[in-house]
Amino acid sequence: MKEMKMMLVDDEERFLSTTKKLLARKGHDVLTATSGPEALEMLREHNIHVVILDVKMPGMDGIAALKQIKRQYPMVEVIMLTGHATAESAVEGLKSGATDYLMKPTDIEELLGKAEEAFEKRKRLEEKIRVAQMRTLSGSPRDIIRETEEP
Numbered sequence: 001m002k003e004m005k006m007m008l009v010d011d012e013e014r015f016l017s018t019t020k021k022l023l024a025r026k027g028h029d030v031l032t033a034t035s036g037p038e039a040l041e042m043l044r045e046h047n048i049h050v051v052i053l054d055v056k057m058p059g060m061d062g063i064a065a066l067k068q069i070k071r072q073y074p075m076v077e078v079i080m081l082t083g084h085a086t087a088e089s090a091v092e093g094l095k096s097g098a099t100d101y102l103m104k105p106t107d108i109e110e111l112l113g114k115a116e117e118a119f120e121k122r123k124r125l126e127e128k129i130r131v132a133q134m135r136t137l138s139g140s141p142r143d144i145i146r147e148t149e150e151p
Helices: 013-025 036-045 062-072 087-095 108-138 141-149
Strands: 006-009 030-033 050-054 077-082 100-103
Touching: 006 013, 006 036, 013 030, 013 108, 030 036, 036 050, 036 062, 050 062, 050 108, 062 077, 062 087, 077 087, 077 108, 087 100, 100 108
Parallel strands: 006 030, 006 050, 050 077, 077 100
Antiparallel strands: none
16 A cells, blocks of 8 residues: 655745654655645655645645646645635635645644545545546456356
8 A cells, every 4th residue: 555645835934844743753754845836846746645735825825726736636635724714715725626624723633634534535536547447448347257258
């Protein structure tokens, strides 16, 4: 089973370094980015499964970054994170493809639990895609049985 690859995206360097250290102590390899454009560049270079994305950032905000991530990397699960949550930003994030939403400050166990749930969701989706591809390649189960029974 593959290991979850996470990326934290936040303009607050202290939050990034502290959270990365806490996750590393729990055995996770975590990449960090300080902006939406930097996160998109890292997604081009690395196979990231789950992104923890701050909503409020200068330049490209979290909602704009989320939309770009989902457009370019639809399999990446994104959890929105903010210290300035409003119902509107939560709804917009979820409508734009976010898996979940967390408030700052967040407990590291809660963050990790949400990330693991998102990773499991992605693995289930990948499995469904594999099954669909296999069905397309091999035909229906009846066809496969018929092919193996024919001399």
